[in-house]
Amino acid sequence: MNVSRVEMTDLLPIEELKTLVEPGKVLTDAASLETYGKDWTKHYAPAPSAIVFPKTVEQVQAIVRWANAHKIALVPSGGRTGLSAAAVAANGEVVVSFDYMNQILDFNESNRTVVCQPGVVTGALQQFAEDKGLYYPVDFASAGSSQIGGNIGTNAGGIKVIRYGLTRNWVAGLKVVTGTGELLELNKDLIKNATGYDLRQLFIGAEGTLGFVVEATMRLDRAPRNLTAMVLGTPDLESIMPVLHAFHGKLDLTAFEFFSDKCLDKILGRGDIPAPFESRTPFYALLEFEAVNEDVANTALATFEHCVEQGWVLDGVMSQSEQQLKNLWKLREYISETISHWTPYKNDISVTVSQVPAFLADIDTIVSGSYPDFEVLWYGHIGDGNLHLNILKPDALSKEEFFAKCATVNKWVFETVEKYNGSISAEHGVGMTKRDYLEYSRSPAEIAYMKAVKTVFDPNGIMNPGKIFA
Ligand code: 2HG
Ligand code: ZN
The missing domain is CATH 3.30.465.10 (Uridine Diphospho-n-acetylenolpyruvylglucosamine Reductase; domain 3)
Structure with missing residues (x-):
């Protein structure tokens, strides 16, 4: 079934759409199309035909029926913070924003x-x-x-x-x-x-x-009780794994994250976030637990000492207040926003936890071997096997040159993901950015079943077409 865009001359469907929602809740001005046509990905030019803001379930149903009648594609839109272009309207679709269904x-x-x-x-x-x-x-x-x-x-x-x-x-x-x-x-x-x-x-x-x-x-x-964070500096990535194992065995962890020293460099470069401790190490783990009593805090400290004795940890700090907890989290949580300035190539991949060091080393070798001028930043949810690989654009390259080289990197990364039986998207989704690589994580039979499921619920192919599948 062919799903068409709303042509500029095709005024009737849009006029009809306006009757389905409250007055003023269909926008077609250039600024709104630009704002609501995209998410946080920077690779696609937004080009929706209109933005519609339903306020009730019945209005959403009416919009979907209208789209079916006219074979017009719809794109759902929330906070537009996605990183896989799943909420991007680049082909004349009508964006359905849920901004007014916010109660x-x-x-x-x-x-x-x-x-x-x-x-x-x-x-x-x-x-x-x-x-x-x-x-x-x-x-x-x-x-x-x-x-x-x-x-x-x-x-x-x-x-x-x-x-x-x-x-x-x-x-x-x-x-x-x-x-x-x-x-x-x-x-x-x-x-x-x-x-x-x-x-x-x-x-x-x-x-x-x-x-x-x-x-x-x-x-x-x-509610969690007395959340407490530790940031631990490690001599290499491999050492983070026994640290994870040691703490996992002793404490009920609420988080186990990591970031490289290059990430810390960018964070400290902002000037508004304090360093965790004076020394610098190649990698850092950030872990969190509920320090419900002194025993738990002492167990954490004893585990830290054990990790130091084993040579897995070189330095560390434990939060003693809510403010310190927040500051330690900023070291990890602000990385994505801080490095967005360098227009990074991004990836959100996962493998089983035990495979993380070998997987990361493989990618590092491949990327640095071919593009030694690329600054590669690693961070993410290492306790879940979920790594965010970011590569910063070198000043000497234009955006186009950089993304052309990154297309090659993408292929290598996803081939490596496939080799490790990993996922090309751990948590950001497939959207448009990864739809052409789905086969690296899903078998042809799986993809065929997924497409068959789509046909059942969306026979006319109007619901966010071009996302997940090409
Ligand atoms: C995070 O964990 C987010 O910080 C963003 O998932 C990851 O920007 C990224 O690559
Ligand atoms: Zn993440």
Whole structure:
């Protein structure tokens, strides 16, 4: 089925679209098209035909039916903080923004659940939970802008996955509008439900290609107690693995992250974040746990000493206050934003935890062998086997020259991912940036089944086409 763009001369469908939502909730001015047509990726020029802002589930259904009638492609849009171009409209699509469906609708204390509209900002849900003495544990640097609908669309991960898992773990129930405009109510907030296929799970991580999330019941957890972070300097990447193992065995970790000294260089270059300690080491691990009593804190210190004795750790620091905890987290959380200035080539790959050192060494050898002028930065969620490979653009290269070389790097990286049975996208999603490489992580049979599933829920191919699959 051919899905068309809205042509400039094709005024009628847009006029009809305007009747489906409140007055003023369809925008076609150049500034809005530019803003809502893109996410945080920098590789595609936004070119949507219009932006529509529904306020109710019925309006979303009407928009999807309208799109089916006119064979017009729709792109869902949340906080636009994505890094895989899953929410980019580069081909005349109509963007459906959930900015006006941003209310928390209900809270159930006994169930520890919150009913959210898709446009609820992640940070607002976190704050709501805190105000109730509870905790929404999915967390990442862009939580202040990203929206729950987008988190569900990408099955967002972040910095606490080692303890709490991905967004998927926190979705108790979902209301979705499928590609035919039908409303499905999935799982109805149940903890136990053994009645066949769990369709809710299909829509999580589907990047809006099967339908749009219009309401989500999110679970909350008990609030963590006295979160405490340690930053440990290691002589090499290999040493981080026994450190992880040592701490994992002794403490219930809420995070285990890493970054290289080159990342610390950029962070300290900002001038507003203090160094963790005086010395510098090639790599750093950032770990976090609940220091619920003195025994736990002492166990952490004893484990640290053991790691020093073994030569795995050269220096370290433990937070003693909320402010110190925040400052240590900035060393890791601010990397992505800080280096965005250098227009980096980005990757978000995963392998099993035990394979991380060999995998990273392989990539380093390949990249530095061919492009010695490239500055390669490693950081990420090493406790989950999730690495963010970033390469900074050398000043001597134009953006075009740099990205042309990075296309070759991409192929090497994904070939290596395939060799290690890893994933080409651990937590950012496939979107447009990785759709041509899906076969490095998924077999032809899997991809055929995935496409067949899409056809069931979106027979006319209007839901975020060109994302996940070419
Ligand atoms: C992070 O972990 C984010 O900081 C962004 O997932 C990663 O910018 C990146 O490559
Ligand atoms: Zn990340």
